[in-house]
Amino acid sequence: MAFLRLDHVSKHYLTDGARVAALHDVSLEVDCGDFVALVGRSGCGKSTLLNLAGAMDFPTSGKVYLDGQLTSGLSDSGLAKIRREKVGFIFQSFQLLPALSVAENVELPLLLAGRGSAREIAIESLEWVEMEAFAQRMPYQLSGGQMQRVAIARALASGPRLLLADEPTGNLDSSTSEHILALLRRIVDEKNTILLMATHSAEAARIADTTVTLKDGRVLDVSVRAAMQE
Ligand SMILES: Nc1ncnc2c1ncn2[C@@H]1O[C@H](COP(=O)(O)OP(=O)(O)OP(=O)(O)O)[C@@H](O)[C@H]1O
Numbered sequence: 001m002a003f004l005r006l007d008h009v010s011k012h013y014l015t016d017g018a019r020v021a022a023l024h025d026v027s028l029e030v031d032c033g034d035f036v037a038l039v040g041r042s043g044c045g046k047s048t049l050l051n052l053a054g055a056m057d058f059p060t061s062g063k064v065y066l067d068g069q070l071t072s073g074l075s076d077s078g079l080a081k082i083r084r085e086k087v088g089f090i091f092q093s094f095q096l097l098p099a100l101s102v103a104e105n106v107e108l109p110l111l112l113a114g115r116g117s118a119r120e121i122a123i124e125s126l127e128w129v130e131m132e133a134f135a136q137r138m139p140y141q142l143s144g145g146q147m148q149r150v151a152i153a154r155a156l157a158s159g160p161r162l163l164l165a166d167e168p169t170g171n172l173d174s175s176t177s178e179h180i181l182a183l184l185r186r187i188v189d190e191k192n193t194i195l196l197m198a199t200h201s202a203e204a205a206r207i208a209d210t211t212v213t214l215k216d217g218r219v220l221d222v223s224v225r226a227a228m229q230e
């Protein structure tokens with residue numbers, strides 16, 4: 001089975017008595033080494049799909065399997081474990097903790113997970129994104145692109161197979177975005193992870209292996225980048 005599998009997944013929200021269908025009958029399989037761009041208009045369900053894929057939320061109907069495990073069938077401790085060990089999140093707003101240094105931000109999830117050698121792993125992870133020289137700085141002393149690199153290091157530190165990125169270049173200028181996208185591409189290729197990335201950027205979609213277009217919560221199109229273009 002693919003590492004991530006969505007099987008006829010629908011997600012409805014109830015707000016003020018009205019039902020909003022955020023996703024409708026979405027089926028998708030993604031395996032390690034796949035860089036998938038999720039595109040579509042605002043409100044089409046991209047973030048909802050990322051939350052379901054990362055077991056942060058559960059479908060109203062249908063099934064999500066992460067590494068062969070049905071997410072809605074896991075206990076709280078099973079969920080915490082799978083999120084901690086198998087999933088890394090990258091956000092548009094970076095979400096670094098302002099009172100912690102760069103190294104401490106990357107180290108924190110490892111400490112919470114009770115991992116030994118947290119500082120060494122954090123520094124290795126910072127080396128990966130070429131931010132080790134900034135380890136002692138505070139987040140406010142960094143540019144947006146540097147903050148995103150630190151946030152990527154934090155997502156990578158626990159060695160997750162699945163990286164989920166919600167508009168990771170949404171707050172960055174175009175040349176910084178290109179660098180971040182190239183870094184994400186290298187991570188997928190060299191670490192053999194999955195990257196599922198919601199994006200409004202055409203450039204981001206071009207660098208992906210597969211582009212999934214959502215419309216009103218449904219999969220409108222799945223296009224695979226031709227090998228010729230590589
Ligand atoms: N917690 C929630 N409660 C109620 N409705 C929600 C909730 N989260 C999302 N929705 C609705 O579900 C639909 C899909 O939202 P989602 O955030 O997944 O879209 P998106 O594609 O990520 O949009 P954007 O590009 O603006 O980030 C929208 O109609 C949204 O209003």
Ligand SMILES: [Mg+2]
Pocket residue numbers: 046047048166198
């Ligand atoms: Mg969104």
